[in-house]
Structure formats: C-alpha cells, structure tokens
Amino acid sequence: SQQGEEDPQALSIQEGENATMNCSYKTSINNLQWYRQNSGRGLVHLILIRSNEREKHSGRLRVTLDTSKKSSSLLITASRAADTASYFCAPLGGGSNYKLTFGKGTLLTVNP
C-alpha cells in the first residue's frame, strides 16, 4: 500500500514551540502532499513536494523529503493555538498511479 503513515499519532506542545511530524511510505511516488483537518471539517492542502525536491518552505511550514528513506517531515515553527488540527501526509503514487492515499494522521494540540 502507498498509504502514508504519520508519526507520532498525537503531539501536544505549548504555543510558540515548534512541532515536527514525520511520515513514511512504501513505494515510489510522484509527489507527497501534506494536509490539515480541523475537527469534523474538510481537509486543507498545505504543501506539495515533488519527488525530485528535498526541501520546501511555505510561511511557517517546512517540509523535507528523503526518497532514499521513503520519508518526509513537516515542521511548524512558532506554533499557535490555531494550528491545533490533524495533519496528514499523502503520497501520490508514481508512474500513472495517481492515487492519493492518507494515513490516520497526527493530532496536534497547541496549548495557549
């Protein structure tokens, strides 16, 4: 299965701290995407990193990709209470297999 597996399953930090979430996957990818979901609502796309990229930034987000280890990480710097949500990594299959699969996510709680 191409499904991404996030680690840890849950993370609780204080406002202002950095949060790091990791993702592992099993086969070749076209790209890897990170999404955020607030409780009971739709997912919001955060960032897409292509298989030939190693690092990407967007505001307070930093994503890394290591295709040799089949892993990715999402770093949120200077976290805010509003960052409280579930975060999902979604590898998109390589070749013509454009299936985006999601894991169970990391539940991030940022305490004020």
Place this chain on the structure above:
Amino acid sequence: ETGVTQTPRHLVMGMTNKKSLKCEQHLGHNAMYWYKQSAKKPLELMFVYNFKEQTENNSVPSRFSPECPNSSHLFLHLHTLQPEDSALYLCASSQRRPTEQYFGPGTRLTVT
C-alpha cells in the same frame, strides 16, 4: 473552502431511504473525487472522475452510485444504506490528477 461546496452538510436517513449528496467546484478543475472518512479509520478514496469520466471505483458497494454530469458537479446517490455507512463524506477536486486537491466541508451522514 468556498472553492468546493457540498450539500447537505448534515443528513440523517433510514436504511430504506434514497438520498443524494451534491458537490460543486468553482475552481475550473478537471478531476473530482469522493472520499469516506469514518471514525478511527484513514480517509478512504471511493471514486475518481477525470474530465467527467469515472477512472476509479475503489471497490465501493453498489448502494453508492456516483454521477458526474459535467466537470463542475459531482453527485453521490445513496440507497439502502447500512448503519456502518455513517461517516463524513468528502468531495475534492484538482486541476489534474497529480496536483493538490481542494476539499469541500463534507456531509456528515448518519444512517439509522
């Protein structure tokens, strides 16, 4: 979230009812998706439409029947559902298959 809308937002139906979920995207995208999100389970891809043609049916029971009359609209017709079909149903769209997906707010379905 306003780029992809879903109606209704909440739906309660009996096992013998027939109902439909509607999704509309205002982003000019060419691909549309239905996902199912059950408690404690990863987001599951159900159907994919690319340029109005169904390109993927992820072994979904026939009591779920999708319809895509044009690139902007996607329906999910429901009949004789089971209580285990209760879940959050999410619609998404993307410009092309490998690009980031934009999700609607979801329909919370309860089957009684």
